Amino acid sequence: MKEICIVEFPSNLGLKEPQPGKEPGVKNLPNWFWRHNLHKAIDHKDVLRLDPPKYTTNRDSETNILNANALVDYAREQAYLINNLLSQNKFPFILGGDCSILLGSAIALKQKGNYGLFYLDGHTDFMNVSLSETGGAGGMAASIVTGNGPPKLTNILNLSPYIKEENLWCAGNREYDDEYENEIRNSSATYLSLHEIRKQGISNAVQTFLTEVKNKNLDSFWLHIDVDVLNDSIMPCVDSRTPDGLTYEEFNELTSYLFQSPKLSGLEITILDPDLDATGEYTKNFVENISATFKKHFGTLGS
Known part of the structure; x- marks a missing residue:
């Protein structure tokens, strides 16, 4: 079984201020x-940490995206770190940060080969900057890594697209708005809204993805988990709350199938904001659920 390395990317560069003069608290997530x-x-071997550049509220004049230059610099450093781990056949278990940390992961994957991305999120994050009210790259992460958006972010190291659009599976969105959803509906990515996951059944949906990874002969796949995919009643400490969401029973079933796959090369967890979980009760429940599922199933198909 692969050696696990916990990697901490405490970045909030992809989010707007929750209120004037206050930084998003998600930068404190690894410590939390x-x-x-x-x-x-x-059960990990090492813990590595890479601190991001300083957060600002400045939108880049070229791209209209918050912290664009800092995001590029950080993504390059992240990619170098992750590439080294993958080259050593280690499993990066990444703790964010906001969803923009995906840029570094995706660049590293492109440097290693042809990868799939299972994007588990309460939003599609597949959005053109023109639709974004905030200019935050976190809300465009899936779009950016598939080559859609300003070249400054989509073509770092001349590697666009980091993930081929047809190898993206976007699962769990419950922001039901045609203008928003049409962005991904009109792409060649696979889009599974929360409604569609429940309609198909979790097992069927995930097995279809894993079969596609195999049939396309992809080198491997990456798992992105935004905790806002969870039901708002069990995970309210996020920056963009939306009613409904996966229960822990559903979430654990879904992730268990992915954790068992020998094709899973790494994962990242994003968006939980410690500032919004004063007692720690929501974080404690999340830790208990994901760690139990991961320990029970990680690598069992490959062992």
């Missing part, structure tokens, strides 16, 4: 997870 015993629960 440590405090709530995720590091103890995951």
Whole structure:
């Protein structure tokens, strides 16, 4: 079984300020997870940390995206770190940060080969900058890594697209708005809204993805988890709350199928904001659920 390396990317570069003069608190997530015993629960060999450039509220004049230059610099450093881990056949278990940390992961994957991306999120994050009210790259992450958007972000190191659009599976969105959803509906990505996942059944949906990974002979696939895919009643400490969402029973079933696959090369967890979970109760429940599922199923098909 692969050696697990916990990687901390405490970046909030892809989000707007929650209120004037206040930075998004998601930058404190790795420390918050440590405090709530995720590091103890995951059997890891090493912990690596890469701090991001300074957060600002400035929109880049060229792209109209917040912190664009800082995101590029950070993504290059992230990619170097992840590439090294993948080259050593290690499993990066990444703790964000906001969804923009995907840029570094995706660049590393492109440097290694042809990868799939299972994007598990309560939003599609497949949005053109013209539709974004905030200019935050976190809300465009899936779009950017598939080559859609300003070249400054989509073509770092001349590697666009980092993930081929047809190898993106966007699952769990419940922001039901035609203008928003049409962006991904009109792409060659596979789009599974929360409604569609429940309609197909979790097992059928995930097995179709895993079969596609096999049939396309992809080198492997990456798992992105935005905790806002969870039901708002069990995970309200996120920046963009939306009613409904996966229950822990559904989430654990879905992730268990992915964790079992020998084709899973790494994962990242994003968006939980410690500032919005004063008692830590929501974080504690999340840690208990994901660590139990991961430990039970990780690599079982490959062992």
